[in-house]
Amino acid sequence: MTVFAIVDCNNFYVSCERVFNPSLNGKPVIVLSNNDGCAVARSNEVKKLDIGMGSPIFKQKAIIEKHGIHVFSSNYALYGDMSQRVVQVLSEFCDDLEVYSVDESFLDITSTRTDQRIELGRAIKATVKKQTGIPVSVGMAHTKTLSKIAVRLSKKSPKADGVLDLTDHKHHDRALELTPIDDVWGVGWRYARFLKVYGITNALQLRDADKNFIRKKRSKRNPVDRGTERRPMLSPGQKPLTEKKHHRVTEFRETRLNPFRTQGSRDHLRHTGRRKAPKGAPDRRHGHCVHHDRPFQAGKFLLQHKVHAPCRIHQQQPRNHPGCPDRP
Secondary structure: OOOEEEEEEOOHHHHHHHHOOHHHOOOOEEEEOOOOOEEEEEOHHHHOOOOOOOOEHHHHHHHHHHHOOEEEOOOHHHHHHHHHHHHHHHOOOOOOEEEEEOOEEEEEOOOOOHHHHHHHHHHHHHHHHHHHOOOEEEEEEOOHHHHHHHHHHHHHOOOOOOEEEOOOHHHHHHHHHOOEHHHOOOOOHHHHHHHHHOOOOEHHHHHOOOHHHHHHHOOOOOHHHOOOOOOOOOOOOOOOOOOOOOOOEOOEEEOOOOOOOEEEOHHHOEOOOOOOOOOOOOOOOEEEEOOOOEEEEOOHHHHHHHHHOEOOOOOOOEOOOOOOOOOO
């Protein structure tokens, strides 16, 4: 069975600032967004002060002055360079590497023996810290979702000390019970609010929920089951190949001037299919082509021959004759 390991840089933006300014170690630090409006990275000292992610900085001025918090503007060139250094170190431990974000990467460690996984995680943590100065945490599990839960718990457990292996099923129930529904990968705040209404407040309750209920109300797949499929891992710097398909259904309606002339209605453009006609409404999908003296239906034939419907003045001639006011 496939085993994934996720390497997550702790408070990445703050850690990058501390690498080049060691005097900030152990002090509260905040890194701001592009326009210096919101907090996008916080040190552990700041998190204890209940300053949330994305919190507007102008609302926290009193707390910043009281606790002497160091505030920095974001430096994305620096963060991108440090991220590449971390990925380069990780590539020495595993060939199957997927860069998920600027501070997270998935490793396929299926070939690693069970009794050597914790040792591998501690080696990764120590090597990245030594060569880049960035502290990281490692979580391991059979799915990517469980590995993200593992790395989250590893940061909060003194016993785990930044490395946690959740490949053993006997630890799943306890780990899922400790994970709030808001922290499950793939569950946004709207979906979390919806689930809480039905009494689902943690990942364990979500896993044990009725699958028919989940499919009916929201997604076709339970978010806890994400990551079970086998996907090709990406090498550092390789861009994923994505295939997007766009489907559009266009309906036609008749004009008041000419019942045989139809035009596309932007109000009827839908990705889900045709809008149902009201009960008892006439069928407007059929007409009569004067030029060919035969009936036609909406579709390709209509698009090709709709110019041959009679004009409102010259009823005996096609609408495309010279001088016709309805000539398209």
